[in-house]
Amino acid sequence: xxxxxTYLFFMSVGLFLFGCDKPAPTEFFxxxxxxxxxxxxxxxxxxxxxxxxxxxxxxxxxxGLANIIALSGIKVTGINDQTDRFSFAQTIFxxxxxxxxxxDGRLLAYETITPGIIKFDNITARKVLFRxxxxxxxxxxDTLLGKKYVLYSGRHGGMDQFHYRYxxxxxxxFHLVPGSDTEFNIPTPEExxxxxxxxxxxxxxxxxxxxxxxxxxxxxxxxxxxxRLRDRQIIMPLYRVRTKDDGELLMPARFIYKIPxxxxxxxxxxxxxxxxxxxxxxxxxxxxxxxxxxxSIVVNIP
Amino acid sequence: MITSINIFSQSSFGFNGYWGxxxxxxxxxxxxxxxxxxxxxxxxxGFSFVYGVEFSGKLxxxxxxxxxxxxLGSHNLSARFTPGYxxxxxxxxxxxxxxxDSTSQSLTADFTYKELFGLGYSYKFSDDLNVGFTFRFFNxxxxxxxxxxxxxxxxxxxxxxxxxxxxFWKGDLGVNYMLNNNLSLTAxxxxxxxxxxKASNPDFKDFEIKREIGALIGIGWMxxxxxxxxxxxxxxxxxxxxxxxxxxxxxxGLTIFHDKLQLPYIAGMVPxxxxxxxxxxxxxxxxxxxxxxxxxxGVSSFLNKGISNVINNPYSFxxxxxxxxxxxxxxxxxxxxxxxxxxxxxxxxxxxxNYINYPxxxxxxxxxxxxxxxxxxxxxxxxxxEGKIQSPISAIAPYDTARIPFYIIIPESYKxxxxxxxxxxxxxxxxxxxxxxxxxxxxxxxxxxxxDGRVSNLxxxxxxxxxFSMNHAKEILSxxxxxxxxxxxxLEIFYEARILFNDFVSRLVYISDPRATGEYVQFPNQTFELxxxxxxxxxxxxxxxxESIGIQTALVDYKTNGTVRHVNVLFNTKLSPDQASLITNxxxxxFIRESLEGKDEVWLPVETTSLTDFETAWSDGxxxxxxxxxxxxxxATGKVExxxxx
Numbered sequence: 015x016x017x018x019x020t021y022l023f024f025m026s027v028g029l030f031l032f033g034c035d036k037p038a039p040t041e042f043f044x045x046x047x048x049x050x051x052x053x054x055x056x057x058x059x060x061x062x063x064x065x066x067x068x069x070x071x072x073x074x075x076x077x078g079l080a081n082i083i084a085l086s087g088i089k090v091t092g093i094n095d096q097t098d099r100f101s102f103a104q105t106i107f108x109x110x111x112x113x114x115x116x117x118d119g120r121l122l123a124y125e126t127i128t129p130g131i132i133k134f135d136n137i138t139a140r141k142v143l144f145r146x147x148x149x150x151x152x153x154x155x156d157t158l159l160g161k162k163y164v165l166y167s168g169r170h171g172g173m174d175q176f177h178y179r180y181x182x183x184x185x186x187x188f189h190l191v192p193g194s195d196t197e198f199n200i201p202t203p204e205e206x207x208x209x210x211x212x213x214x215x216x217x218x219x220x221x222x223x224x225x226x227x228x229x230x231x232x233x234x235x236x237x238x239x240x241x242r243l244r245d246r247q248i249i250m251p252l253y254r255v256r257t258k259d260d261g262e263l264l265m266p267a268r269f270i271y272k273i274p275x276x277x278x279x280x281x282x283x284x285x286x287x288x289x290x291x292x293x294x295x296x297x298x299x300x301x302x303x304x305x306x307x308x309x310s311i312v313v314n315i316p
Numbered sequence: 317m318i319t320s321i322n323i324f325s326q327s328s329f330g331f332n333g334y335w336g337x338x339x340x341x342x343x344x345x346x347x348x349x350x351x352x353x354x355x356x357x358x359x360x361x362g363f364s365f366v367y368g369v370e371f372s373g374k375l376x377x378x379x380x381x382x383x384x385x386x387x388l389g390s391h392n393l394s395a396r397f398t399p400g401y402x403x404x405x406x407x408x409x410x411x412x413x414x415x416x417d418s419t420s421q422s423l424t425a426d427f428t429y430k431e432l433f434g435l436g437y438s439y440k441f442s443d444d445l446n447v448g449f450t451f452r453f454f455n456x457x458x459x460x461x462x463x464x465x466x467x468x469x470x471x472x473x474x475x476x477x478x479x480x481x482x483x484f485w486k487g488d489l490g491v492n493y494m495l496n497n498n499l500s501l502t503a504x505x506x507x508x509x510x511x512x513x514k515a516s517n518p519d520f521k522d523f524e525i526k527r528e529i530g531a532l533i534g535i536g537w538m539x540x541x542x543x544x545x546x547x548x549x550x551x552x553x554x555x556x557x558x559x560x561x562x563x564x565x566x567x568x569g570l571t572i573f574h575d576k577l578q579l580p581y582i583a584g585m586v587p588x589x590x591x592x593x594x595x596x597x598x599x600x601x602x603x604x605x606x607x608x609x610x611x612x613x614g615v616s617s618f619l620n621k622g623i624s625n626v627i628n629n630p631y632s633f634x635x636x637x638x639x640x641x642x643x644x645x646x647x648x649x650x651x652x653x654x655x656x657x658x659x660x661x662x663x664x665x666x667x668x669x670n671y672i673n674y675p676x677x678x679x680x681x682x683x684x685x686x687x688x689x690x691x692x693x694x695x696x697x698x699x700x701x702e703g704k705i706q707s708p709i710s711a712i713a714p715y716d717t718a719r720i721p722f723y724i725i726i727p728e729s730y731k732x733x734x735x736x737x738x739x740x741x742x743x744x745x746x747x748x749x750x751x752x753x754x755x756x757x758x759x760x761x762x763x764x765x766x767x768d769g770r771v772s773n774l775x776x777x778x779x780x781x782x783x784f785s786m787n788h789a790k791e792i793l794s795x796x797x798x799x800x801x802x803x804x805x806x807l808e809i810f811y812e813a814r815i816l817f818n819d820f821v822s823r824l825v826y827i828s829d830p831r832a833t834g835e836y837v838q839f840p841n842q843t844f845e846l847x848x849x850x851x852x853x854x855x856x857x858x859x860x861x862x863e864s865i866g867i868q869t870a871l872v873d874y875k876t877n878g879t880v881r882h883v884n885v886l887f888n889t890k891l892s893p894d895q896a897s898l899i900t901n902x903x904x905x906x907f908i909r910e911s912l913e914g915k916d917e918v919w920l921p922v923e924t925t926s927l928t929d930f931e932t933a934w935s936d937g938x939x940x941x942x943x944x945x946x947x948x949x950x951x952a953t954g955k956v957e958x959x960x961x962x
Contacts, residue, residue, distance in 0.1 A: 036378055036399070036400070037370055037403065037404070038373075038376045039404035039406050039426075040406070040613070040618075040631040041405075041406045041612070042612070042618055043612055043613075044407065044408040046614070048410045048411075049411050049412070050411075050420055051412070051413050051463055052413070253465065266411075267519075268464045268465070269465055272464065277467075
């Protein structure tokens, strides 16, 4: 019996020494919804970053762009659950030879030009001043870049007869003066309609936002999360999430409860379903075309 | 994006398949999954390990479990270490971040679920009913990369790893009942008791193993001796069904299983072959899933459906396993068993030879095996024997019952003058030094002076104190040395007997038995010390004196006086009938007995209660003997019995 127990002991030791592997792991490929997070406003004191985040919901660093054609069908749902609809179209041509710089020499933007006549669906776009606000060395500044082409209709002063048609086309015409005409159709996406459900409690650290929208397909949508500065009543875009157009996204708790309450009082979730096209003609004549359905939803931070 | 998953902890799936209560093997019973009640066939120690190879695209071998089990009477304790009971999942969380250079970095997660060890206990109320429980310890390790926004003067994203270990115990109760040799039932809980930690990080709360309470019921049926059919059903709608067959030392099992979270409906099978040796059991089994386990899965199925079991889930790989179990019996297996013990004689400590020649008890013993066995019986009386006294070996046929005699030796040193109620321990052994079974029974141990009234047993009193008698006789006779030296040799015995008797009566008086309730016989030294005794004591004393100097004596048992028996002494003068005239001319005063050598010898009856002188006692003895034994045909009818002391 002692012999048997001795054998068993040595067998056990041997098994430990030579059999100490572990079962193989299972590796999954990613076929689930994806969310790509990007910071939009690195300096949350800089109004420059709020420029693009107007009712269009477009947040663009215009330093990297050449010429822009942007069409938007916009809905804004306020904290009273009332939804306003807007249509917006704009074209901006930059003169890359005339940069505007910060005082420290960094590029802020370029001056704009209006070289002809722009029409959307045969409605001539108006030329309006294009100003941006930015903070330079801690001082709030306001600068005029030039003019841009705009059509706008909506609740507040909707003087243009332009109406963004979803899941369709909008005709674009450009008459260069002097020069020839350019005309093409810009497709529009299906209208996006989102909902925001804030769950959990900030005190418990489990504050999450369940975002739902009408899913369309396998393409991606963008959700911009912004917050309203408590003191200046302006909305800062904070993060951009690029995710599948699959109808649902659960924003992790940390993205919500980390937002400092003492500086922000409201959240704005902007759902953007966009068609975009970028055409590189030459260094000075790149063309960026975007056509988007936008739904912004304003909620109080719980 | 991860939302939530449903992971159920272990249920009934085991690596050797399902063998029911497995009458021929103990190995499948080490599975706490299919045996939550810790049922065991072990007689003593058991040790088992499971070593396996997993076909995950590459060969991956490891120890799945090491088990130890111990049976103590009706109790069984088990412990199981399960280093291979784990499942690790690696995947992208679905989150990514855009960093400074506009590139995208994906975030990963590594979740590992482990069952580390388990403990089991069961109690066998009878051969039919077993109740027990098992407790198992689980560990969940969540390791995930996350991105967190940091609000400072600037807003930026921080990529970090969060890790949490969450441990918990789960316990289940079970009961097994054998309706008969062919039908057994098992019922147990699933996830009945749960206690331990909960994930503190909200990111992991939804990924903890779900422990929904359920139950399982198993049935084992053996329609014909070599074939068994088993079914185990869980309230989660999962089940296992198996067919087992036995031939000589080999066994074969095939288990199919349905898991509600796996496809196809019959998700896989576990074939196994086994071999049973004297002390070990060997199982080679395989786990074959009917779906392709080498195909890469999307994480969405894991996130949406979860897994049902750490070792058996939609992502488990096919396996081949070797299980070796040892049944180590340091305690001899019981081959015989007492049914009863009957005490047939009370113990009279002085009757030493009585218990060597005749059993004082009989044990009814049954052979539990299918073989002829020899049984070594022994016994010990508390307060009398220090060790076990061996009795003759007996043989018992297979499954037969035998009546086995037990003998005892009363040591010379035993001198208790008090009667007491004691007990005897009886043992039966078949092999080894440990008894297969033992039995205890009360019995009466009388005092050394106790006598059962049978005259034949008075000789033990005569022999017991022979040293005292010899010294006393020699002392008396030495005083008559000159007288004896002048006598012819043939008369020496007669005169020695005469001298001793006359001295005897000069010291003693007749006293009736002082014990009213029982027979009491004095040893010769006590008779001299007390200066008297009744007929038993006086006959014992005188006979002892004669025997101590080599004079052959016999006791005459007169049974004719109703309840009061009488005894006196005959002694052998060694005179031939022709020489009888040397001591008497009255032929009624002696009695002729034939010696073992065939010679007729003259025996004289002496009435020891006639405490006058030898002649009177001889005369009284002769008168009584002639009347009771001869004239009244006492010897012929058995009413008078002559009992030789040696």
